Amino acid sequence: MTSLVTDSLRQERVAERAYRALEQLVVTLQLPPGSVTTEGILIERLALGRTPVREAIQRLAWEGLMEVRPRAGIAIAPLNATDWIKVIDARSSLEIALAKAAARLVTAETAVRFHEAALNMQRAVVANDVMAYLEADKELDTAIANASDNPFAARVVAPLQTHSRRFWFRYQAERNLAYAAEQHVRVISAIVNGDEKAAGKETDALMRMLRKQAEAAFRLSS
Known part of the structure; x- marks a missing residue:
């Protein structure tokens, strides 16, 4: 056995x-x-x-x-800039719900994973390493999914996160990684502090930032 x-x-x-x-x-x-x-x-x-x-x-x-x-x-799958906006719109409410739940349920053990994700993201920025940044971003998504204790929402949002990373790599990877990382770290900080309201607010800000990037990509491709 x-x-x-x-x-x-x-x-x-x-x-x-x-x-x-x-x-x-x-x-x-x-x-x-x-x-x-x-x-x-x-x-x-x-x-x-x-x-x-x-x-x-x-x-x-x-x-x-x-x-x-x-x-x-x-x-x-083909990559059409207009679809990135749709992906972000589909992600937003789920991401906010997961982040708020993660902040509400965060433990000392799960906080370690969030600190590691933040450190890995910051190291990627210093090294200007896009691949490492993508890995850290996925690590953060996984940490939030696990801490939220909501496998139903996590299962739905995971493919959207992958699609979003693909669009980001295509249209944003040559831009400033520090700008992208800053808002992610704000989300991490809110979750680790157990601040449910702030976690929701910072995640909403992150989604709005990504939507602006998606809109810019669409304009450039039109």
Whole structure:
């Protein structure tokens, strides 16, 4: 029985590694929007085995980042600037609810994860490392989801966060990382302080900032 449990946990970890690796390729446009690839190419690229890669593909397809076309390959979702605004509008209320819940339920243990996310984000800014910044941003999203104790909202917002990171990488990654990080750190501070009202307010400000960036991207692409 112990062996079966251990094998199951190992498979889950490999599946999550495959998902994170494939998600990063999509978010950072290493798999270009609108391009077509195959399961075999992705398996070879990730070197993680057919089953975990297939599970990752299915998960990303459900999230709207890929489309599995029988006998025609795997299409990477196109990237249209107008859709970023829609993504932010869909995220906003969920993000505010999760941040407020995280502030209300924060513990010493979960606060450590928030401090780590803030430090990693600040290190990425100092190093001007976009990839590290994206990792820290995802780390923060995960910390908020876990601290909020609301798996239903977290499950809905997670794909939207991935879409948003992809848009941000395409349209904002060459801009000032410090500006982007500052508002995230304000959210973290409010949550760690257990200030539910401030957490909601700062998250709303973050969403408004992202929406302005999305609107600017749309204007430039028009």
